[in-house]
Amino acid sequence: MNDPRSSLIVALDVPDRAAAIQAVDRLAGHVGFFKVGLEIFTREGPPLVEQIRKRGENVFLDLKLHDIPNTVRGAVRSACRLGVQMLTVHASGGPAMLEGACEEAQSSSSPPLLLAVTALTSLSPEDVRTLGIGGSIEDWVEKLALMAYGSGIRGIVASTKELPMLHRKFQGEMKLVIPGIRPAGSAQQDQARTATPGEAIRSGADFIVVGRPILQAHDPASAADAIVADIRQALSKPA
Numbered sequence: 118m119n120d121p122r123s124s125l126i127v128a129l130d131v132p133d134r135a136a137a138i139q140a141v142d143r144l145a146g147h148v149g150f151f152k153v154g155l156e157i158f159t160r161e162g163p164p165l166v167e168q169i170r171k172r173g174e175n176v177f178l179d180l181k182l183h184d185i186p187n188t189v190r191g192a193v194r195s196a197c198r199l200g201v202q203m204l205t206v207h208a209s210g211g212p213a214m215l216e217g218a219c220e221e222a223q224s225s226s227s228p229p230l231l232l233a234v235t236a237l238t239s240l241s242p243e244d245v246r247t248l249g250i251g252g253s254i255e256d257w258v259e260k261l262a263l264m265a266y267g268s269g270i271r272g273i274v275a276s277t278k279e280l281p282m283l284h285r286k287f288q289g290e291m292k293l294v295i296p297g298i299r300p301a302g303s304a305q306q307d308q309a310r311t312a313t314p315g316e317a318i319r320s321g322a323d324f325i326v327v328g329r330p331i332l333q334a335h336d337p338a339s340a341a342d343a344i345v346a347d348i349r350q351a352l353s354k355p356a
Contacts, residue, residue, distance in 0.1 A: 121348040123149035124318065125341065126177050126294070128328030130154065134161040134168070140332055141169055147341040150202065152177040152326060166199045176201045177326075181234050183207035186217035193218045197225035203294075205274060208233035208261035215268035230292060232272035233265035235279070238297035255279050259286065266291060277312035277320060284321030296326040300344060314344045318351035 125148045129137045134157075141151055151174055153166055158180065169176050178201040182189045189206060196204045206218050215233065222228040235258040236245070242254060250257050258279040263286075265273065272292040275283055283293055295317045317325050327344060334340035 119352075120149075121345050121352060122147065124322070124324050124348050125314075125345055126150040126152050126324050126326045127331055127341065128152040128154060128179075128296075128326050129157055129332075130328040131157060131332065132160070133157070134165050137161070137165060138168060140337065141172060141174060143337050144331070144341055145172065145174060147338050147345070150175040150177045150324070152179050152328075154179045155181070163195075163199055166201060170200050175203075177203035177205075178229075179203075179205045181205045181207050182218070183210045184214070186214045189214050190217045190221040193221040193231075194225075197222060197227070197229065200227060201229050203232055203272070204229045205232045205234050206270075208235050208265045208270075208273075212264060212268045215265055215270055219269035230272045231270050232274050232292070232294055233261065233270045234274045235261040235265075236276065238276045255282055258283070262286070262291070277317045277322070280312075280317065280320045280322055292323045293321060294324045294326065295322040298325045298327045300327070300330050300340075300347070314347040315351040318348050319354075 127144055127148045129140055129151055131137050131140060137157055151169055153176055157165065166176055166178065178196050182192050206215060218231055222231050236254050245254050245257065258275050259282060262273050262283060272294060273283060274294045276297055277295050280293060280295055298312060298314055298317055300313060314325055331337050331340045
């Protein structure tokens with residue numbers, strides 16, 4: 118069995134570089150990846166990623182790139198130079214954008230795993246109807262995931278609610294990264310579609326993303342260890 122720590126991604130949802138590095142130092146050795154998202158990246162930029170990488174830690178750069186193909190290619194090129202291990206792009210950017218991102222990533226000596234974002238976990242069925250998208254969230258996610266796969270993408274970010282469908286559809290050919298994870302007993306906060314770590318892993322998740330339940334814990338390392346224990350148990354008794 119793989120080290121269950123490698124499946125745990127901690128979202129660095131913190132206000133500045135000092136808080137981010139403090140979290141990284143507290144959690145080093147307890148988790149597999151640190152996710153750098155839009156808020157902290159907009160404030161601190163590439164130097165934060167470089168500082169985390171210099172500590173030998175893996176970085177998931179979650180920028181959800183969505184622009185014309187040439188612009189996204191340039192952003193992917195820059196991310197590759199930072200040495201990140203994972204990078205998100207929006208599946209709704211379309212095939213040309215996704216194909217360009219894949220080509221650019223593969224031209225790097227150490228290509229990151231590109232992850233296509235499907236439906237944000239904050240979206241409810243009512244939100245999807247307001248956006249004018251026909252059918253269910255699951256139908257929409259399936260269409261976006263199939264398009265991304267056809268464009269060369271081999272990783273998906275989706276809600277745990279769509280996870281069983283994606284697991285059946287791709288049979289291990291897509292790495293499945295699941296945000297909206299809340300340990301049993303924790304608050305749902307702004308995530309509309311959530312699951313516990315064990316539920317997500319048993320349903321086929323390769324990686325889970327956890328932020329505030331770890332970062333806001335009295336002892337973040339112990340909170341991470343408890344989630345890893347849940348992952349370990351789930352991996353030992355698959356659904």
